[in-house]
Amino acid sequence: MPFTAAVITFPGSNCDRDMAVAIEEISGGTVHRVWHGDAALPDGLDLIALPGGFSYGDYLRSGAMAARSPVMQAVVEQAGRGVPVLGVCNGFQVLTEAGLLPGALMRNAGIRFVCRDVKLKVENASSLFTSAYLPGQTITIPVAHHDGNYYADAETLDRLEGEGRVAFRYLEACNGSQRDIAGVLNEKGNVLGMMPHPERMIEPAHGGSDGRKLFESVLHGLNALA
Amino acid sequence: MKVRVHVSLKNGVLDPQGRAIHHALEGLGFDGVNDVRAGRLIELDVADTIADEALDEMCRKLLANMVIENYRIEKVAA
Numbered sequence: 001m002p003f004t005a006a007v008i009t010f011p012g013s014n015c016d017r018d019m020a021v022a023i024e025e026i027s028g029g030t031v032h033r034v035w036h037g038d039a040a041l042p043d044g045l046d047l048i049a050l051p052g053g054f055s056y057g058d059y060l061r062s063g064a065m066a067a068r069s070p071v072m073q074a075v076v077e078q079a080g081r082g083v084p085v086l087g088v089c090n091g092f093q094v095l096t097e098a099g100l101l102p103g104a105l106m107r108n109a110g111i112r113f114v115c116r117d118v119k120l121k122v123e124n125a126s127s128l129f130t131s132a133y134l135p136g137q138t139i140t141i142p143v144a145h146h147d148g149n150y151y152a153d154a155e156t157l158d159r160l161e162g163e164g165r166v167a168f169r170y171l172e173a174c175n176g177s178q179r180d181i182a183g184v185l186n187e188k189g190n191v192l193g194m195m196p197h198p199e200r201m202i203e204p205a206h207g208g209s210d211g212r213k214l215f216e217s218v219l220h221g222l223n224a225l226a
Numbered sequence: 227m228k229v230r231v232h233v234s235l236k237n238g239v240l241d242p243q244g245r246a247i248h249h250a251l252e253g254l255g256f257d258g259v260n261d262v263r264a265g266r267l268i269e270l271d272v273a274d275t276i277a278d279e280a281l282d283e284m285c286r287k288l289l290a291n292m293v294i295e296n297y298r299i300e301k302v303a304a
Contacts, residue, residue, distance in 0.1 A: 060288070060289075061291055064288065064291070068287075068288060096293070097291065102293075103293060104291055104293040104294045106239070106240075106242070106294065107242045107243055108242065109240065109242050110242070111242050111243070111246050149240075149242065151239060151240075151293070151294055152293070176240070176242065
């Protein structure tokens with residue numbers, strides 16, 4: 001079965017093309033481009049990706065409007081059925097606003113927009129999205145965000161840590177995130193949200209290819225199931 | 227009927243914008259400001275018949291993010 005993915009485009013998304021190209025190149029499969037106003041998603045998806053950008057101009061709160069757009073009901077429904085869902089940057093914000101991931105992403109502690117390569121630690125190398133990495137591996141992935149300051153109450157943070165749901169952690173101060181959390185998984189492990197952009201680090205011309213393994217993990221996971 | 231929804235950050239949630247405003251006020255020479263918290267005011271013009279529960283639901287579903295924010299509904303005489 002060829003790999004089939006959907007990349008959602010909201011008004012104001014700007015990493016949707018990069019995301020689609022990354023998935024296409026790494027999987028050799030098909031990527032459906034889905035508009036936020038569509039009420040349905042194709043069947044048989046192996047991955048749904050919510051890209052970065054500034055959906056709805058970040059009005060109200062980053063990701064707040066997009067999380068209530070028609071297509072998100074279908075995303076929530078498919079996530080509930082176990083379809084892998086990846087949210088990057090604004091996509092992560094949308095996933096928290098939609099209630100698919102705990103916590104919230106607030107204005108960076110330093111107020112400024114942060115746009116640079118950051119070092120991350122792979123905290124959980126056994127998840128659907130990270131199994132191709134080594135446990136504790138240090139990887140370099142770029143960030144570009146204004147609202148990436150991850151917040152959740154202490155009880156939630158303890159639970160995330162205890163359940164191995166912190167996928168990635170910043171190895172350097174980045175945005176003031178609680179416990180330097182850069183990416184979190186949902187309880188079932190089929191939804192990942194992360195502020196860094198793996199789709200911007202998939203070939204040497206990007207300055208590195210540490211992002212490839214995230215997509216390869218999803219591919220391998222599906223091959224292992226097949 | 228005019229309704230004002232005041233959205234504010236919960237206690238204990240760090241407010242980077244409030245802190246920046248605080249620093250700016252100090253930079254302008256204003257002394258005696260202990261703390262600044264930035265929130266959001268949303269004004270709605272709604273039917274007089276609207277139910278309180280509906281207003282509450284609007285806040286919980288969209289206007290406030292209950293993970294980090296509180297809200298207060300204020301009805302203003304039209």
